[in-house]
Amino acid sequence: SAVISQKPSRDICQRGTSLTIQCQVDSQVTMMFWYRQQPGQSLTLIATANQGSEATYESGFVIDKFPISRPNLTFSTLTVSNMSPEDSSIYLCSAKTGASTDTQYFGPGTRLTVL
């Protein structure tokens, strides 16, 4: 199993600013992901964080808006850039410890409010 922590747990930010969310896993994992959950909606995958290379983004998400780093097998960051109120969401980090058939674990989420 894997225990995932995220910082910050919540934040209130002004329009036009940027926020970096940190994700730490308690063990080495093969895959890390970032999801967004907009108010009243389900989870949408933003990107797969690749260790040592550029993240793989899903349709509708771009690197300039959501730059992602993954410097090692246990840590990743997601930055929400030039924020607008539409970016107000819960952002969740997720990871798999082994094969693609394994359980996918989730962090507690970061609740972002943009004013």
Added chain:
Amino acid sequence: KQEVTQIPAALSVPEGENLVLNCSFTDSAIYNLQWFRQDPGKGLTSLLLIQSSQREQTSGRLNASLDKSSGRSTLYIAASQPGDSATYLCAVTGNTPLVFGKGTRLSVIA
């Protein structure tokens, strides 16, 4: 593109009742299916994972079934309790990370 649908969107039951939550998916080429629980304002708690070769999994009062060929899964909750009140999410993975349904919001009334 994989799509996951959950029915009903919301459900309210009296305490002690047995209930079934439904999940369907469009692409049967999945590796596994997971059921999660999400409490308001919180992250996800994994409840059950069913591999594509399995038919069901049980954990305590929870039983999840999978019919891969028809693209359906059910989550059965026995003897429901107020503490079961939460949103239940179904998600499937194939060659991609988990794809989620919109969830079923369950309220168990004491």
